[in-house]
Structures are given as C-alpha cells and as structure tokens.
Amino acid sequence: MALTSKPLERVRSDVPVEDVIRGDQVRINLNVPESMRKRWKVAAIDADCTLSDLIISAMTSFLDSKQRK
Numbered sequence: 001m002a003l004t005s006k007p008l009e010r011v012r013s014d015v016p017v018e019d020v021i022r023g024d025q026v027r028i029n030l031n032v033p034e035s036m037r038k039r040w041k042v043a044a045i046d047a048d049c050t051l052s053d054l055i056i057s058a059m060t061s062f063l064d065s066k067q068r069k
Contacts, residue, residue, distance in 0.1 A: 040054060040055070
C-alpha cells in the first residue's frame with residue numbers, strides 16, 4: 001500500500017499547515033527601537049497573527065512592489 005497525502009482542506013485544524021508548507025526556517029535577529037517593536041506587536045495583535053507573520057507579510061509586500069517597478 002502506497003502512502004498518499006491528504007488535500008490541505010482535509011487536514012485537521014489543529015495541524016499547523018502553514019508551518020509545514022513554508023519550508024526550512026531560519027532565525028533573523030535585528031535591533032529596532034523598543035517603541036517600534038511595540039507598534040509592530042500591537043499591529044500583529046490587531047491582525048490576529050504573530051509578529052513573525054506580520055513581518056513576513058510586510059517584507060513580501062515590499063519585495064513584490066519592488067519587482068513590479
């Protein structure tokens with residue numbers, strides 16, 4: 001019997017699908033003013049996402065806009 005993958009829409013809701021499909025993760029450390037970090041954290045809470053997800057989304061948008069120019 002061969003192993004098959006489930007379609008993503010059939011995966012249990014408690015399985016972190018986004019983490020699995022992102023690929024290898026690396027840590028990035030950067031220094032920012034504390035006030036900036038607080039603003040980012042509030043924005044992430046307002047968007048109901050993690051700070052990492054917020055920064056990834058912002059950087060993706062930034063890079064996508066650079067490619068269109």
